[in-house]
Each structure stands twice: as structure tokens, then as C-alpha cells.
Amino acid sequence: MQQAAVNPISDRISLISVSSTMKVASDAEKLRSEGVDVVDFGAGEPDFPTPENIKQAAIRALDQNFTKYTAAGGTAELKKAVCERHAADFGTDYKPSECLITVGGKHVIFNLIQALINPGDEVVIPVPYWVTYKDVVNYAGGKCVFVDTDEAAGFTLTAAMIEPHLNARTKLVIINSPSNPSGAVLDREEFEKIFKLTSSRGIYMMTDECYCKFLYDSEPFSIASLPGAKDTVLVAGSLSKTYAMTGWRIGFGLVPQAIVGAMTKLQSHSTSNPTSISQKAAVEALRGPQDSVKVMLAEYHKRRDFVVQRLRAIPGVQCAEPRGAFYAYPNLGVLIGKNGIDNTLILSERLLQESHVAVVPGEAFGTDKHVRISYATSMTELERGLERIHQFVVKNA
Ligand SMILES: Cc1ncc(COP(=O)(O)O)c(C=O)c1O
Helix, strand or coil, X not given: CCCCCCCCCCCCHHHCCCCHHHHHHHHHHHHHXXXXXXXXCCCCCCCCCCCHHHHHHHHHHHXXXXXXXXXXXXXXXXXXXXXXXXXXXXXXXXXXXXEEEECCHHHHHHHHHHHHCCCCCEEEEEECCCHHHHHHHHHCCCEEEXXXXXXXXXXXCCHHHHHHHCCCCEEEEEEECCCCCCCCCCCHHHHHHHHHHHHHCCCEEEEECCCCCCECCCCCCCHHHCCCHHHCEEEEEECCCCCCCCCCCCEEEECCHHHHHHHHHXXXXXXXCCCHHHHHHHHHHHHCCCHHHHHHHHHHXXXXXHHHXXXXXXXXXXXXXXXXXXXXXXXXXXXXXXXXXXXXXXHHHHHHHHHCEECEEHHHHCCCCEEEEECXXXXXXXXXXXXXXXXXXXXXX
């Protein structure tokens, strides 16, 4: 008879938890499959289709049998297109040798942190944070150092908030502007001050530019464009949101050549290359017309205004104004402690089961009174879902 392994799961895997955003999606999907009319504010992905020119490029790749392995770190053509796009948008001067193509933005962040962080290294992460940072740092054996931001000022981050947390063990500071989940945008002046703090101490700064094109009141900017930035600034990019390409799985890193080498080594033993067809589509996304990005931004802007105004109309609810991305992060503290709603995990579960609205609990992002609402969905769904949230709050507060 065969013996079952005593501890089937490695200690390493127990350092990470299930992504809450994925859990919400599966809970909502389960209800939907039972025939329930669920309004889904959980999904962090554009509701727009991938633009036609990008799809056509993928069809051409198939027709031309571009369906084999490519170099593990991506094709030379795509690396060049990434560098050229970044240069055109932000005035940077990366070379293809400083670029790595990955299987989505999450993959570049995972590989970067595994390539960089030793056990005990400290990584500074502003709160609220995107779920994945914490888990990938834990997985690498690093120590997360969380920094609070100012909710009253729209979850603003300043250099003064970061500075007290930097010490000899700090290896990396993670900046995500615009932020998932709050939509906060780091002002250029503060960004530069944080860069001075980190670069002068030889600390790396990872700038997650996943939402860099979705800004409502400021111009796109990359900290990597500052003179001397390329030594310590690590750009994590993704085509997922910018070009409505979440399913295609293309991300990229713009980092010093030695780090490209380390990340490529890791990638060569795990995923190997990102899908060849997606890489061809990504070249078209980056080199082709950019109008679709503007169209999406205009639509998100309209929805942002509606969502914030509608949330603020709910008694007891506050909502900081998101200045970018496509999330609102309202404070529903008015419900915590009422009617058995002890935390936002219970709140989100009750909202889903009783009012059939899916949101992501703030606990996933490091705060205890908020939920994340994705407004990458139609106005009709926003109207329906926000009315349900309104009724839920009135009933339970
Ligand atoms: C802040 C942030 N960074 C990176 C990503 C990664 O995106 P993807 O792996 O879909 O390219 C996401 C996705 O939600 C995100 O919100």
C-alpha cells in the first residue's frame, strides 16, 4: 500500500495566501452559475474588447506559423518596441538589453522580487497596497515594511512618510502610481523626493506602471526618465490594462542588464517565453495607433465621476477621489461592528450573498474599513450595483 506524504505542501507555499481578488471572482462565479443576478465590481480588468488592430496582428502571427518557442526573455522585436514606446511616452532611453518580456505584469513583479530579495531584506510597501506585493516578498523570504498613507488627502504618499522606514536592511521600495486599489497618484515632486531618498542610499525603487496611462488630472510620467534613474529604478510594466489585453499575458521589465540576466534565468526554468502569438500582438499594440487608450480613459473618467458622487450620497460613506486607474476605495467603516459585520471580509461576503454585489475586501489591501470597487464595467451595472450597496448600508448601519 502506498503511504501519503506527511506534509504534502512545502513551507514556502504556506508563506503565501490565496489572492483575494481571485477568491471574489470565484465566489461571484459560483453564485452566477446558480442563476443569481450578480453585479460584479470585483474584476480588475477593462470591460473593453482588445482593439481590432491588435487582434489582427495575432491572426497574422498564426497564419505565418509564428507559433514556436521564442527566446525565454521575449523576442528582440518586442523588446525594441517596448523600449521605443517607453521612450516616446516618457523620454527614457532603455536598450533592448535592459528589457525582459514576461507572462503579464504579475510575472515581472514575481521574477523581479525573486531575483532581488534575500531572506531578511526589507521591502517598503505603501498601504493600501496591491495584494500581490506582500505575498511575493514573503515568498522570497523578505520582510514587508508597511507605510501608511493619508486617506483624508486621497491616500497621498509623501517622501516624509517613507524616510523613517529606510535603514541598512532596506533593499527595495515599491511604488504603484496610479494605485490599485485607491486610485491615488503620486505627485511628481514627491516621486522625485522619494527617488532621491532611495537612490542616494543605494536602495532600489520598483515602479509598477500598470495603470500609468489612466490619469484623470495629470500627465503620464515615469520616474525612470530622471537622469541617473536607470541604476536603481526598476520599471514593472504591463499591456493588460492599457490595451485591454488581460488574457494575452504580456508584461515587461525595464531594469539594469544584470537583473535582466537573473530574471531571464529564472524565467527560462519556469515559463520559458511568453506566448509567441501574444508577443506579435503586443508589438502591434505598442507600435500601432494609440487612440483606443484615450477612448477608454474618457469612459473611465465619466464613470469615476459617477461612482464617487454616488458613493458619497450614501449616508455615512466617505470616498477619496481616485486620480487614476479604475478603482474606487470607499470607507464603509460605518458598517463595521454592526449586525455581525466584524470586518470587511464578512462585509464583502454579506454584500455578495445578500445584495449580490461583488467587491474586494479592504483587508486584502492592508486596510480594515474599505472595499474596492472596480468601475471597469458599464454605467448600467454601476447604477444597479451602487443602488444595491446604498440599500445594504442603509439596512445595516
Ligand atoms: C497594480 C498592478 N500591478 C500589476 C498587475 C498585473 O497585471 P497583469 O499580470 O494582468 O499584467 C495588476 C493587475 O491587476 C495590478 O493591479
